[in-house]
Amino acid sequence: MKRVLVVEDNVNNMKLITFVLKKHGYEPIEAFSGDEGVEKAIAERPDIILMDIQLPDISGIEATERIRMMDDMQDIPIIAITSYAMSGDREKILNVGCNGYFEKPIDPVTIMGDIEKIIHGR
Amino acid sequence: VNNFMDLDIILLVIAAILQIGAVILAFKLIKITKTTRGWMLISIALVLMGLRRFHYVTDNLQWDLWFFSDLFFEYYLAIIISVLMVIGIYFLSDIFREKARFESVLLNSVWTGIWSVDANNKFTYFNKAMTKIFGLSNEAIGINIFASLPEQTKENKTLIKNYFNQAKDSLEITHYELLPINTLNGTLGYFSGVLVPMLDDNGKYNGMICTVNDVTEHITDQAAIKESEKQFRDAFEEALIGMALVSPDGRYLKVNKALCDMLDYTESEMLAINFQTITHPDDLDTDRKHLKLMLEGTKQTSRKEKRYITKGGGIIWVGLYISTARDTDGKLLHFIEQIENITDSKRSEEERKLNESRMKTLLELNTMTQATCTEITRYVMGKGVELTKSKYGFVGLMNKDKSVFIIHAWSRDVMDDCSISDKPIEYPIDQAGIWAEVVRQNRPIIVNNYLSPNPAKKGIPEGHVQLTRFIGIPVFDNDRTVAVAAMANKDEDYNNFDIYQISLLLSGMWHHIKNMKAVNELNRLNDELEGRVIERTDMLSESKQALLNLVDDLNLTKNNLRSANERLLELDRLKSMFIASTSHELRTPLNSIIGFSSILLEEWAGELNPEQKEQLGLIHTAGEQLLALVNDIIDISKIEAGKLEINIREFRLKEVIDEAVSTVKNDINKKGLDLEVEVEDTTILSDRHRLLQCLLNLLSNAVKFTDKGMITIYAKTINSIVNISVTDTGMGIMPDDIPKLFAQFVRIESSLTAKTQGTGLGLYLTKKLTVDILEGTVGVTSEYGTGSTFTMNIPVKLEKHDTEAEFK
Numbered sequence: 001m002k003r004v005l006v007v008e009d010n011v012n013n014m015k016l017i018t019f020v021l022k023k024h025g026y027e028p029i030e031a032f033s034g035d036e037g038v039e040k041a042i043a044e045r046p047d048i049i050l051m052d053i054q055l056p057d058i059s060g061i062e063a064t065e066r067i068r069m070m071d072d073m074q075d076i077p078i079i080a081i082t083s084y085a086m087s088g089d090r091e092k093i094l095n096v097g098c099n100g101y102f103e104k105p106i107d108p109v110t111i112m113g114d115i116e117k118i119i120h121g122r
Numbered sequence: 123v124n125n126f127m128d129l130d131i132i133l134l135v136i137a138a139i140l141q142i143g144a145v146i147l148a149f150k151l152i153k154i155t156k157t158t159r160g161w162m163l164i165s166i167a168l169v170l171m172g173l174r175r176f177h178y179v180t181d182n183l184q185w186d187l188w189f190f191s192d193l194f195f196e197y198y199l200a201i202i203i204s205v206l207m208v209i210g211i212y213f214l215s216d217i218f219r220e221k222a223r224f225e226s227v228l229l230n231s232v233w234t235g236i237w238s239v240d241a242n243n244k245f246t247y248f249n250k251a252m253t254k255i256f257g258l259s260n261e262a263i264g265i266n267i268f269a270s271l272p273e274q275t276k277e278n279k280t281l282i283k284n285y286f287n288q289a290k291d292s293l294e295i296t297h298y299e300l301l302p303i304n305t306l307n308g309t310l311g312y313f314s315g316v317l318v319p320m321l322d323d324n325g326k327y328n329g330m331i332c333t334v335n336d337v338t339e340h341i342t343d344q345a346a347i348k349e350s351e352k353q354f355r356d357a358f359e360e361a362l363i364g365m366a367l368v369s370p371d372g373r374y375l376k377v378n379k380a381l382c383d384m385l386d387y388t389e390s391e392m393l394a395i396n397f398q399t400i401t402h403p404d405d406l407d408t409d410r411k412h413l414k415l416m417l418e419g420t421k422q423t424s425r426k427e428k429r430y431i432t433k434g435g436g437i438i439w440v441g442l443y444i445s446t447a448r449d450t451d452g453k454l455l456h457f458i459e460q461i462e463n464i465t466d467s468k469r470s471e472e473e474r475k476l477n478e479s480r481m482k483t484l485l486e487l488n489t490m491t492q493a494t495c496t497e498i499t500r501y502v503m504g505k506g507v508e509l510t511k512s513k514y515g516f517v518g519l520m521n522k523d524k525s526v527f528i529i530h531a532w533s534r535d536v537m538d539d540c541s542i543s544d545k546p547i548e549y550p551i552d553q554a555g556i557w558a559e560v561v562r563q564n565r566p567i568i569v570n571n572y573l574s575p576n577p578a579k580k581g582i583p584e585g586h587v588q589l590t591r592f593i594g595i596p597v598f599d600n601d602r603t604v605a606v607a608a609m610a611n612k613d614e615d616y617n618n619f620d621i622y623q624i625s626l627l628l629s630g631m632w633h634h635i636k637n638m639k640a641v642n643e644l645n646r647l648n649d650e651l652e653g654r655v656i657e658r659t660d661m662l663s664e665s666k667q668a669l670l671n672l673v674d675d676l677n678l679t680k681n682n683l684r685s686a687n688e689r690l691l692e693l694d695r696l697k698s699m700f701i702a703s704t705s706h707e708l709r710t711p712l713n714s715i716i717g718f719s720s721i722l723l724e725e726w727a728g729e730l731n732p733e734q735k736e737q738l739g740l741i742h743t744a745g746e747q748l749l750a751l752v753n754d755i756i757d758i759s760k761i762e763a764g765k766l767e768i769n770i771r772e773f774r775l776k777e778v779i780d781e782a783v784s785t786v787k788n789d790i791n792k793k794g795l796d797l798e799v800e801v802e803d804t805t806i807l808s809d810r811h812r813l814l815q816c817l818l819n820l821l822s823n824a825v826k827f828t829d830k831g832m833i834t835i836y837a838k839t840i841n842s843i844v845n846i847s848v849t850d851t852g853m854g855i856m857p858d859d860i861p862k863l864f865a866q867f868v869r870i871e872s873s874l875t876a877k878t879q880g881t882g883l884g885l886y887l888t889k890k891l892t893v894d895i896l897e898g899t900v901g902v903t904s905e906y907g908t909g910s911t912f913t914m915n916i917p918v919k920l921e922k923h924d925t926e927a928e929f930k
Contacts, residue, residue, distance in 0.1 A: 010710055010713075010714075012710075012711075012713070012714040012717075012718075013710075013713055013714065013717070016713075016714065016717040016718060016721070019721065019726075019727075020721070020726075023726050083706060083709070090769075091769075104709065104713055105709070105712065105713040105716050105717055105749065106713070106717060107717075107720060108717050108720050108721050108724075108726075109720055109721075109724055
């Protein structure tokens with residue numbers, strides 16, 4: 001069972017994503033802040049990371065940078081989930097090492113197909 | 123013996139007498155010829171003769187000397203004496219011959235004719251000159267002189283005979299002069315000479331010796347000299363320039379007519395005076411200095427200008443050229459003077475100077491702007507006296523009715539010399555003297571002989587200054603006499619030039635006075651005007667102040683407006699920021715609404731009955747609508763707040779259009795519409811995301827408002843502009859609604875409005891994006907009921923620039 005680290009501060013969104021992940025047979029790991037996301041990424045070694053960009057402490061971009069700073073964290077697919085208002089940061093998101101991104105609101109019906117498409121498409 | 127003795131004695135005596143005679147003759151000859159050789163020889167002979175006589179007288183003496191022997195005396199001595207005498211006489215005769223030859227050469231070599239006649243008037247001698255002059259040949263000797271001379275006229279013959287007889291009768295040496303005698307070649311000559319009568323031993327006339335000098339040429343010379351003298355005299359006499367010979371002490375030795383005329387003296391009067399008499403007193407010193415220099419010989423000539431006083435007392439200016447005539451020792455004989463009358467040129471020069479002086483006066487007059495009328499007239503009067511060289515003067519102005527003359531200025535001399543008890547400054551014209559004639563006759567008046575009777579004179583009051591000459595000049599203004607100037611007692615006669623000078627001066631003065639009056643009036647008007655100007659200026663200042671206050675108010679208002687505007691802009695920005703941020707907050711719950719409703723509709727959380735499913739679908743759709751609205755609001759706010767980032771890159775136009783088409787493809791299919799896409803496959807440089815957003819908006823609108831027919835997408839690049847149009851066959855837009863179409867929150871009311879969904883921000887956002895972000899245009903053409911065509915024109919290459927700056 002693939003483990004997916006979800007970094008998302010909003011509880012409702014977290015519930016929605018984890019529900020969809022579980023529904024599709026993934027094991028979600030929850031992190032509600034950037035720091036926690038980085039810690040859990042290092043500790044849990046997930047197979048996929050879904051990273052919200054707008055976070056209360058450090059941004060998803062910084063969190064991704066920190067994760068990618070580690071040698072053994074280079075291959076983990078990180079998919080950013082951006083807010084509509086953050087559309088200008090897309091380049092930056094890809095530059096820091098994210099493998100792809102989604103724009104909120106996520107469509108729970110299609111999201112997992114899109115994630116797999118990103119992971120296998122690389 | 124006695125006889126012998128007697129005879130001997132007689133012979134001796136005779137011999138002695140002869141010898142004494144010879145001695146005397148010898149002395150005479152020696153004296154005449156002054157020869158010493160003959161003298162010595164004769165002297166020796168005489169000594170010897172003396173010795174011989176001595177011997178004879180003392181022959182009884184017995185001297186034992188050979189020298190004294192009888193033999194010697196008788197023979198040798200006699201021989202010696204004879205030899206000596208012969209030699210001496212030879213010498214002497216030789217001398218005579220030479221003397222005769224000398225005399226002959228002398229007589230024949232002179233030009234003077236020398237001749238002699240005997241008592242019968244026959245030639246006894248004539249020299250060569252006579253031959254030359256009268257052609258006498260040797261045959262003429264012994265012939266009567268009148269027969270020998272060339273043919274003479276009767277008159278000449280008589281003249282000659284008269285002289286001849288005079289000498290003959292008087293027996294005195296007779297001189298004759300300039301006797302006309304016809305000469306050899308028949309021409310008349312003039313001769314002078316002397317006739318010397320000769321007397322015989324009895325004192326009777328015995329012919330005469332005469333000389334003849336040809337003076338013909340001499341006479342001609344004399345005539346020439348006389349002619350030349352006459353010419354010179356004429357030149358002197360008739361010269362137009364005055365000429366004089368003046369003695370060293372200044373007396374006139376000789377004067378010519380021109381000089382006499384110039385000075386108005388006769389020649390004899392002139393010769394009685396000296397130059398000092400007629401020289402102007404002011405020039406005398408200079409003259410004396412010159413004279414001294416010339417007498418000393420320091421100066422040989424002199425050239426100067428001076429004044430003479432004519433007999434009539436007039437003054438004339440002359441140019442004087444003096445040279446000197448000196449004898450061989452350098453002693454001054456006399457001066458030679460040439461005198462030219464330069465009075466006229468001098469006068470014109472003086473007139474020129476006076477003109478200049480007058481001009482200067484007039485100029486000065488113009489500078490006397492602050493002077494009073496009296497000061498001006500006094501000034502002009504002074505200058506007038508100066509210009510005319512008068513002694514007295516006054517200047518007065520007429521009163522208006524011309525009846526009273528007001529004297530403004532008078533020369534000090536007048537009042538000092540004039541001791542009239544009451545010195546009125548105002549003169550009634552009808553009581554005034556000659557000067558009033560100027561006013562009465564309205565013309566200048568000159569009286570140069572004031573002392574002689576004049577009908578115009580009214581009689582001078584007792585004590586008035588003695589007038590000799592007078593000039594009075596009026597000044598006219600419009601034919602009215604306005605002022606009078608009078609000058610008097612000039613040394614010379616007044617003339618037209620004085621009138622000219624004074625007239626100009628006075629008219630200058632009058633204009634000045636008039637100007638002054640005018641200027642005073644002008645000043646008064648000026649003051650008045652100035653007062654008004656000040657008044658107006660004050661008013662204007664007040665108005666200006668009011669205006670300035672108004673401007674201040676306006677500035678204040680402007681500042682207020684500006685700060686208000688700034689505040690508004692800030693508020694607007696804050697509003698946009700607020701909307702942007704709240705919109706984001708609005709989205710988060712929407713995510714949950716849409717997300718969970720999706721899951722529920724997918725029945726991942728359990729089965730739903732149809733009613734639940736429909737209602738949950740409505741929630742989901744409403745959520746999506748709300749999200750679209752919020753997204754549009756966020757975009758608009760960002761654009762307005764200048765926060766919208768532009769992301770320019772190269773992309774293929776067709777790809778973007780395909781993406782947009784694919785998004786609405788489901789809806790097109792659902793509605794059963796036809797789709798036609800005709801797009802140029804070109805690469806453009808722009809913001810892909812925003813272009814896509816615009817195309818989606820236009821396409822979704824087209825689909826939304828079209829129930830049947832087709833939708834056409836057309837794109838082409840013309841001149842670096844990409845032209846994209848979306849045409850539908852929908853309901854179309856009413857012409858009145860077209861202008862409102864791109865405004866905020868506008869939804870065109872129609873039968874479809876209720877059925878269709880929309881935020882009312884779609885076209886507004888499209889326009890904002892097209893214009894502000896893509897730097898293009900968007901427009902629409904539509905026919906109501908038939909369809910619409912929305913057209914976008916955007917640049918092929920969008921230049922990067924700082925968009926934020928535009929919105930700050």
